[in-house]
Amino acid sequence: MDADERLLLRPGPERPAVSVRWDRDRLVTARRGDTVSLALLDQGILETSRSAKYRRPRGPYCLQGDCGTCLVRIDGLPNRRACLTAVREGIRVEPQNRLISGPDPTVLIDTMMRSGMDHHHFMVRPRVVNQIMQGVARNLTGFGTLPDREPEHPARHEIHRPDVLVVGAGPAGRAAWSVLSAAGLDVLWLDRRDRGGLGTEAGPPPEALLPHTGVFGVYPQEQLWAAMSDVPEQAEVLRSIFPRQVLLATGARDPIIPLPNNDRPGVVAARGLLRQLERSGARLRADDVVVIGEGEHAASLAEDLGTEAVAPERVDRIEGNPVEALRLRDGRRSCRLVALAAPPAPAYELARQAGASVAWESGGFAVQRDDDGRCVREPWPVWVAGDMTGYLGERRAAMDGERVARALLRNHPPASPSSPSSRP
Amino acid sequence: MMGKGRAQAMGSRRAELPSRVDIAIIGGGIMGLSTAYHLSRISSLKVAVLERSYLVSGASGRNGGGLRMQWGDEGNVALMMESIEMCRGLAQELGINLWFRQGGYLFLARTEAGESRLTRNAELHHRLGAPTRLLSGAEALEIVPQLDVSDVRLAAFNPEDGVVFPWPFVWGYAGQAVSRGVTVRTHTAVDRIEGLADGLRLHLSTGERLDADRVLNATGAWSIELNRSLGIELPNHPHRHEIMSSEPLKPFLDPLVVDLATGLYFSQSTRGEIVAGITMPDEGPPATEVDLASSRRFLAHLGRALTTIMPLTAQLRVLRQWSGPYDVSPDGDAIVGPSPGLPRLYQVCGFTGHGFMMAPAVGKLLARLLAKGERHPMLERWDPARFSRGGSTRREDMIIG
Amino acid sequence: MPRRSFVCRCEDVTLLELDHAIELGLSEVEELKRYTGLGTGPCQGKECMSVLVSHLVRRGLVDPTTVQPFTARPPTEPVTLGALAAGLPAEPES
Numbered sequence: 001m002d003a004d005e006r007l008l009l010r011p012g013p014e015r016p017a018v019s020v021r022w023d024r025d026r027l028v029t030a031r032r033g034d035t036v037s038l039a040l041l042d043q044g045i046l047e048t049s050r051s052a053k054y055r056r057p058r059g060p061y062c063l064q065g066d067c068g069t070c071l072v073r074i075d076g077l078p079n080r081r082a083c084l085t086a087v088r089e090g091i092r093v094e095p096q097n098r099l100i101s102g103p104d105p106t107v108l109i110d111t112m113m114r115s116g117m118d119h120h121h122f123m124v125r126p127r128v129v130n131q132i133m134q135g136v137a138r139n140l141t142g143f144g145t146l147p148d149r150e151p152e153h154p155a156r157h158e159i160h161r162p163d164v165l166v167v168g169a170g171p172a173g174r175a176a177w178s179v180l181s182a183a184g185l186d187v188l189w190l191d192r193r194d195r196g197g198l199g200t201e202a203g204p205p206p207e208a209l210l211p212h213t214g215v216f217g218v219y220p221q222e223q224l225w226a227a228m229s230d231v232p233e234q235a236e237v238l239r240s241i242f243p244r245q246v247l248l249a250t251g252a253r254d255p256i257i258p259l260p261n262n263d264r265p266g267v268v269a270a271r272g273l274l275r276q277l278e279r280s281g282a283r284l285r286a287d288d289v290v291v292i293g294e295g296e297h298a299a300s301l302a303e304d305l306g307t308e309a310v311a312p313e314r315v316d317r318i319e320g321n322p323v324e325a326l327r328l329r330d331g332r333r334s335c336r337l338v339a340l341a342a343p344p345a346p347a348y349e350l351a352r353q354a355g356a357s358v359a360w361e362s363g364g365f366a367v368q369r370d371d372d373g374r375c376v377r378e379p380w381p382v383w384v385a386g387d388m389t390g391y392l393g394e395r396r397a398a399m400d401g402e403r404v405a406r407a408l409l410r411n412h413p414p415a416s417p418s419s420p421s422s423r424p
Numbered sequence: 425m426m427g428k429g430r431a432q433a434m435g436s437r438r439a440e441l442p443s444r445v446d447i448a449i450i451g452g453g454i455m456g457l458s459t460a461y462h463l464s465r466i467s468s469l470k471v472a473v474l475e476r477s478y479l480v481s482g483a484s485g486r487n488g489g490g491l492r493m494q495w496g497d498e499g500n501v502a503l504m505m506e507s508i509e510m511c512r513g514l515a516q517e518l519g520i521n522l523w524f525r526q527g528g529y530l531f532l533a534r535t536e537a538g539e540s541r542l543t544r545n546a547e548l549h550h551r552l553g554a555p556t557r558l559l560s561g562a563e564a565l566e567i568v569p570q571l572d573v574s575d576v577r578l579a580a581f582n583p584e585d586g587v588v589f590p591w592p593f594v595w596g597y598a599g600q601a602v603s604r605g606v607t608v609r610t611h612t613a614v615d616r617i618e619g620l621a622d623g624l625r626l627h628l629s630t631g632e633r634l635d636a637d638r639v640l641n642a643t644g645a646w647s648i649e650l651n652r653s654l655g656i657e658l659p660n661h662p663h664r665h666e667i668m669s670s671e672p673l674k675p676f677l678d679p680l681v682v683d684l685a686t687g688l689y690f691s692q693s694t695r696g697e698i699v700a701g702i703t704m705p706d707e708g709p710p711a712t713e714v715d716l717a718s719s720r721r722f723l724a725h726l727g728r729a730l731t732t733i734m735p736l737t738a739q740l741r742v743l744r745q746w747s748g749p750y751d752v753s754p755d756g757d758a759i760v761g762p763s764p765g766l767p768r769l770y771q772v773c774g775f776t777g778h779g780f781m782m783a784p785a786v787g788k789l790l791a792r793l794l795a796k797g798e799r800h801p802m803l804e805r806w807d808p809a810r811f812s813r814g815g816s817t818r819r820e821d822m823i824i825g
Numbered sequence: 826m827p828r829r830s831f832v833c834r835c836e837d838v839t840l841l842e843l844d845h846a847i848e849l850g851l852s853e854v855e856e857l858k859r860y861t862g863l864g865t866g867p868c869q870g871k872e873c874m875s876v877l878v879s880h881l882v883r884r885g886l887v888d889p890t891t892v893q894p895f896t897a898r899p900p901t902e903p904v905t906l907g908a909l910a911a912g913l914p915a916e917p918e919s
Binding site: 067106365 | 826827828829830831832834835836837839840841842845860862866867868869871872873874875876878879880882889890892893894897899900901902903904905907908909910911912
């Protein structure tokens with residue numbers, strides 16, 4: 001691909017090249033620090049799988065680990081998130097659920113089910129037709145295939161008993177960590193992302209964070225917070241965390257906007273796109289991207305992306321596969337990416353598992369808390385800060401993280417000099 | 425209408441209740457709805473089903489969807505042969521996709537005790553006409569190549585056993601029952617039952633009342649609570665059973681596999697997820713209330729057992745975990761029939777985690793009992809009065825989970 | 826390719842399909858999830874939950890002051906069976 005066909009402009013100092021093997025035989029040159037998603041997007045590779053029912057082409061959407069459609073096979077392991085995986089030399093990336101050979105049933109499926117598919121009542125009778133349909137359906141669903149091999153190193157188990165578990169390395173989590181660790185508390189600080197997503201502004205030292213570590217469950221009956229560290233090319237680590245207190249800063253997710261063809265490869269979340277570009281020191285040509293969304297939130301994301309925002313009401317449909325243009329009620333706007341900027345929805349799941357209540361507020365379920373920022377008292381106090389309490393944006397989220405961390409210290413001052421560290 | 429085929433109303437919170445019915449069924453799970461559907465087919469009795477939440481909210485929406493003939497007791501084998509036979513054409517009968525797939529059940533025995541159980545059961549199955557085959561570990565590998573069979577002593581495979589997607593069973597029975605005149609009312613609990621001279625009066629959470637000649641308690645693990653409020657003491661108790669599913673994979677696993685040594689079972693759904701559960705060791709004293717929490721402990725036991733028997737699953741990811749209540753009967757047999765001391769209240773509970781697969785056959789035999797007084801041979805041993813009579817015997821050794 | 830507006834891309838649930846389920850009398854978040862399949866795919870509702878509830882609120886089918894999301898079941902982040910197995914004590918089960 002010629003340099004000028006690439007999506008990304010890279011104005012800063014040149015980063016070392018890394019080659020990525022895509023779909024068995026295509027070598028893609030990425031730059032160190034890119035995620036697999038961004039490296040593929042740069043080359044115009046936007047379709048990474050076919051969907052379960054309609055077999056429509058799909059690619060990365062949220063670009064921050066939430067959505068589930070950037071799943072690819074990486075180095076022989078199925079269903080890995082391309083958007084959270086940094087490129088490394090020789091990494092093998094393969095699409096999933098694409099047809100190996102034979103005619104593509106997509107056209108047939110679309111013709112038969114133009115208005116939609118009621119899978120409960122589709123081809124029920126007669127029995128012989130039903131049996132054939134079930135056999136075909138079984139082969140069309142599912143994403144990855146089994147791993148190529150057993151793990152080279154068996155997973156390990158580690159137990160942690162920190163003063164405070166802090167989940168999330170966004171603005172609120174960073175601010176909270178700084179306050180808590182300065183007070184001498186033993187803080188275990190986790191994020192599912194790598195350290196490359198931490199941002200470049202002044203803040204906690206990157207080594208303070210345990211990266212690649214997603215908290216997957218809260219089990220109040222076992223008084224346990226459970227996480228897994230999945231560092232590339234290392235044994236997985238299961239972490240059983242018995243914290244004294246917890247401060248959650250899990251942020252907000254970017255919902256899709258229900259518009260015609262909102263599933264086309266090239267439709268991405270504006271916030272996720274922006275973070276990926278920042279991390280790689282890259283930017284887009286103004287012509288290549290357009291934002292869909294309303295109000296100040298969409299306008300500011302459009303400005304950061306160097307383009308304009310279009311209100312959803314103006315959009316008739318998205319065209320092309322991958323995206324070629326936005327068909328507007330009053331015209332057409334060519335583009336290669338459509339960036340959606342719906343109001344972010346708080347990531348409430350862990351808080352709710354811990355026993356917090358949530359309430360519907362302006363487009364998402366916000367975690368409810370007392371004036372200090374506490375949402376749960378037993379069996380451990382749980383504090384929540386930042387966008388998960390209702391979308392605040394980066395600056396206000398950081399302030400909130402600091403405020404809640406100070407409230408935690410006021411309510412539970414450190415009893416004695418710091419206990420042995422459980423930091424990595 | 426979308427696609428081919430036709431969807432129908434499945435009951436709702438707005439369904440209008442008559443003031444009196446012949447039979448009121450408490451519980452809109454598969455037992456209650458299968459019975460309601462069969463009653464509507466063979467009788468003109470007026471029937472209403474009351475579900476306190478939404479359809480599939482209870483155990484019928486929480487199970488792994490397995491159906492097998494491979495039981496250890498003659499009565500259960502025969503019942504399940506009938507249930508599976510009914511399931512063959514049930515999607516067409518109910519007008520909804522059930523995703524019934526006969527990929528078989530593969531039992532693995534890794535101990536001497538397990539080996540002798542499988543051998544004895546296979547003889548029984550053979551005598552009853554169920555096509556169970558005994559296999560060596562190497563032969564089991566031909567059915568599921570990814571297994572580690574190094575310490576498998578014997579396997580048993582029945583190709584007619586299978587799996588379904590549980591939810592549409594419930595919707596299908598409900599839809600057909602409604603179209604035949606049964607009232608299915610959701611989001612309505614029974615707060616209290618009052619005896620009348622000629623029946624029972626149900627006081628409902630909506631403030632309504634419903635009078636019925638006879639009432640069927642089809643609330644599974646929640647039946648204990650209802651029975652106790654009426655002074656009926658039966659020895660069943662709720663038991664939390666946890667289960668999980670993996671991220672969807674392309675199809676590779678045809679049968680449902682059971683490892684007798686650990687109580688692990690797993691299959692692959694039509695959507696490609698591995699659905700798996702396991703018998704948990706050291707569960708403590710019997711529970712008195714339904715508990716639907718999830719535990720990390722369960723995931724650890726399940727992970728250990730599954731990665732041992734199929735090592736390639738070690739780097740597969742869990743998609744979600746949940747739990748459902750088993751309604752455990754002390755002798756492993758169901759509790760079905762008129763209640764001791766309150767014969768207008770019928771019980772259909774105590775199925776000990778295996779009610780879903782039995783429901784097609786049980787609904788039919790129960791409808792015959794209620795509408796025509798016909799007594800299926802299983803009703804004798806399922807009699808709720810057996811416990812007080814001292815007639816309770818454990819016959820079944822193939823209860824999994 | 827026909828135009829489709831998706832609410833849930835994991836399980837291919839369109840706005841039209843959601844409205845079809847609503848026409849059948851379903852209105853609760855938990856039952857719409859089960860009937861349409863929405864939120865049951867790899868993202869487990871992270872992308873689609875707020876889209877569903879926004880739609881229900883807009884159509885006046887749920888009370889925004891009391892509506893709740895469907896149960897947030899673990900795992901909320903990926904965890905492998907092998908890592909989970911490591912959480913058991915080393916001694917074999919009896």
